[in-house]
Amino acid sequence: MTTPDGTTALTLPELSDEVLAKVASGSFYNPHEVLGQHLVDAAGVSDPITVIRTLRPFATEVSAVLSNGARASLTHLWGGIWQGFTLTGLNDYEIEARYDDGSVWTADDPYRYSPTLGELDLHLIGEGRHEKLWEVLGSRIETKRGVDADAEGTAFAVWAPHAKAVRVIGDFNGWDGTRHAMRSLGGTGVWELFIPGIGAGSNYKWEILTQHGQWVQRADPMARATEVPPLTASVIGESSYTWQDGEWMTTRAATDPHVNPMSVYEMHLGSWKPGLDYRTLADELIPYLEHTGFTHVEFMPLAEHPFGGSWGYQVTGYYAPTSRFGSPDDLRYLIDRLHQAGFGVLMDWVPGHFPKDEWALARFDGEALYEHSDPRRGEQPDWGTLVFDFGNSKVRNFLVANALYWLEEFHIDGLRVDAVASMLYLDYSRKEGEWLPNQYGGRENLEAISLLQEVNATAYRKYPGIVMIAEESTSWPGVTHATSRGGLGFGMKWNMGWMHDTLAYIAEDPMYRMYHHGEITFSFIYAFSENFMLPISHDEVVHGKGSLLNKMPGDHWQKLANLRAYLGFMWAHPGKQLLFMGQEFGQPSEWSEERGLDWWILDQPVHQQLLSLVGHLNRVYRENPALWALDNEPAGFEWIDGGSSSQNLVSFLRWDSEGNPIAVLMNFSGAPVGPYRVGLPFGGRWDELVNTDAVEYGGSGVGNYGAVEAEYVPWSGRPASVELTLPPLAALFLKPHRD
Structure with missing residues (x-):
């Protein structure tokens, strides 16, 4: 080659045909080594010259147009690779290429830039x-x-x-x-x-x-x-959203959610009211939450997923909010609006498995990468999915950073981690010979345990005021214990035992409940072994299980009465509450993601009245620390009488840290009980905070006229007592009257 003035012959370093062929086909591992601009020593020139190479297949003429206006003509080198040089050092430049049809294409050169990672x-x-x-x-x-x-x-x-x-x-x-x-x-x-x-x-x-x-x-x-x-x-996305929830975030950082009221409304965004997107949902959901009184909303997974019927639990885009309902900034808008209105936002997070779609994570670079290479560790037979390689540090990094991403970029207030049990046990849903023991011969997935501990410890360290919640269906010890004590480090655990036992009990005809009394009282034995959340989730109202209303025995009135009593018991029991959408107004049909809720049922007054009861329960709950302040401590609960199996009665006290009680009296029988004497810690007037049998909630109106007067007549080891009537299929909450 010769210099632009034609006076000096140059001999440039040669590139092998093998390298040129790979560069030309886009298969070279380091194309920047060849393409772009490079200072090189050339025979015949004392100072380094700048060689510019570019790939422009099918071009007939190619030039580098320098930022100072000068041009360097390039000559065809090999297979669409063009080469030329300048004597002016490194420059900013564009590549201009002409083609047979007379068209001219000018573009900046990607290969002249330094690496984007430090x-x-x-x-x-x-x-x-x-x-x-x-x-x-x-x-x-x-x-x-x-x-x-x-x-x-x-x-x-x-x-x-x-x-x-x-x-x-x-x-x-x-x-x-x-x-x-x-x-x-x-x-x-x-x-x-x-x-x-x-x-x-x-x-x-x-x-x-x-x-x-x-x-x-x-x-x-x-x-x-x-x-x-x-x-x-x-x-390619870029956020331009400006958050307006500074007050919420400041308050959140100074608040411990584990010892504050938390009443969660779980929802599937696409089927709550079909047709809403992230932004229009804000206008509909916020007034509804204000009416029903929940403190938090929990969205089923919002990360991108290809199959809507998976409800989001088979994720392909862990860092991408599903585009079905709008852009990532539209989701930010929804969360921001919820925060400004005073509602916390939880989201399901799915680190336990991912689908096998060939265009996504499965065998990502041609080999097992995100998944474990051994199918005894790397496949989940229950769901036909793949399991992350929890022992790979970079896969762990992918998952830990993903949890932090939702907390950081979307101001999510907590993550509910799906299917934790499937992560903890190597033999989960596997027969003998289908699983690989850990290094000590056990069934515990040590790498998954370590991942969960890392996620929880890091999330709580970086984002004070958030909550990490485990859906863990076994009796794994220490789910909500600190990682420093060998626990998994979650803040709360779904109480699946409570859900199973109480639903089994309430499904029984009241005539036979006396034989199943332990199912309604057993949860109190272990209520403080973990920090619990009481879930009636989407899983209980799908796949042939029917709606919550239709789990109740009896005719329609009795079903509603049983449901009102059950919800009263749920709100009084130690632990936070979670209720899936539609159950708050007694949806009669089983939930399906393919259609909206049975909103039409609210044309019937008794279902409007049930909705009003849920709103009243939530307001009473939020306003009375006895129902939440000591949720995780035995001092917050005391039996009045848990053994009245023959009458289907359960009664107990909830206490706050200031010594203020609420008495909860449950009558799960189908008839009023009374006069019934109950031992209480104080004499005097006790106000009736909740009566789920009240006429305004669709009940029969059996009650105690808004208050009872306790006498200092000892009863059942207590200094005071009251004689009252317990309504049928109902919950009563009584609170000492304080002037």
């Missing part, structure tokens, strides 16, 4: 300790510094350690990644590329060359937005 980021990724992984992997709109000027574009990075090459494909390159091959950043397994000139809204995927020589296309595991399913591309 050494510290790579070090933390390598160790599996990057707590903000979403800020360095995936797609991020960035401003990159050139030689003289900045450039706007998108930085792409992906973890694919088994890949031989990775390309970015998208609507910005006609889904042909040849010109957008990524470079390997070494032993971390990370590949990266900065593409100038593209921004939010562009669709993309990864194209990965496997060890077996096949190109496979994958959605981005770190994508923060996606196309609307069934489309599967990732979307």
Whole structure:
């Protein structure tokens, strides 16, 4: 080659045909080594010159247009690779390519930019300790510094350690990644590329060359937005949302949710009122929560999932809110509005398994990567899904950072971790010979235990005031004990035993409940072994189980009366409450994600009255610390009489830390009981806070005229007592009257 003035002959370093062929096909592991601009020593020139190479297949003429206006003509080198040089050092430049049809395309060169990840980021990724992984992997709109000027574009990075090459494909390159091959950043397994000139809204995927020589296309595991399913591309996203919930977040950080009222309304966003999106839901949901009095809403999983019938529990986009209901900023708007209205927001999180869709996480880079390679550890037979390799530090990092992502980026107030039992036991749902013991020969999944401890400890450390909740269906010890004591570190655990036993009891005809009394009282024996939440969740009203209303015995009036009593018992029992949508007004049909709730039933006054009762229970609950302040301490509960099995009666006291009680009297029989004498800690007037048999709630109106007068007549070891009437199928809450 000769210099631009034609006076000096140059001999440039040669590149092998093998390297050139790989660069031309987009399969070279380090295309930046060849493409872009490079200072090189050339024979015949004393100072280094700048060589510029670019890939422009099918072009007939290619030039580099420097930022100072000068042009460097490039000559075709090999297979669409063009090469030229300048003597002016490194420059900002664009590539201009002409084609046979006369068209001219000018674009910035991705290969002239330095790596988008720093050494510290790579070090933390390598160790599996990057707590903000979403800020360095995936797609991020960035401003990159050139030689003289900045450039706007998108930085792409992906973890694919088994890949031989990775390309970015998208609507910005006609889904042909040849010109957008990524470079390997070494032993971390990370590949990266900065593409100038593209921004939010562009669709993309990864194209990965496997060890077996096949190109496979994958959605981005770190994508923060996606196309609307069934489309599967990732979307470059950028948040422009300005939060307005500063007061909520400040108060939250100074509040311990475990010892404060928490009454949770669980909902499936798509079937609450079909047709609502994130923004319009705010206008409908907030007034409803204000009317019903719940303190929190819990959304079933909102991370992207391909099959709506999975309800979100088979996740393909762990960092992307589902696009079915709008953009990530639209979800931020919904959460912000809920916070400003005074409601906490919980969300289901699913680290236990993921689906086998070939375009997503499964065999991501051609090999088992996110999943364990041994099917005895890496597959979940119950759901036909794959199980994360919890022992891989980078997979752990992916999951830990994901939990933090929702707490950080979306101000979520707590995560309910799904199917914890499936993570804890290596033999979960497996027969003998189908599971692999741990290193000590046991059935405990030590790596999953460690992951859960890390997630919980990190979340509580970084975000004071949040709550981590476990759906754990066995008697695993220490689910809500501190990790420093060997516990899993959750703040709360769903009390599945309470749910199972009480639903079995309430389903019995009152005539036979005396033979099942232990099912309604057993939960009090272990009520303080963990920090419990009492769930009547979506799982109890699907798959042939019927609605909560239709679990109750008797005719329609009796069903409603039993349901009112059951809810009264639930709100009085130690622990937080969770009720799935529709049960608050006695939905008659089983829930289905394919249709909306039975809102029409509210045209019947008795169902409106049930809804009013739930609102009243929630208000009484929030206003009386005796019902929540000592939820997790034995001092907060005391039996009055738990042994009246022949009469189907249960009575107990709830206490707050100031010594204020509420007496709870449950009559699960089908007839009034009275006169009935009850021992109480104080004499004087006791106000009737709740009577689920009140006429205004659809009951028969049996009661005590709003208050009773306790005498200092000792009874059952207590200094005072009162004689009263217990309504049929009802709960009574009594509180000492204080002037």
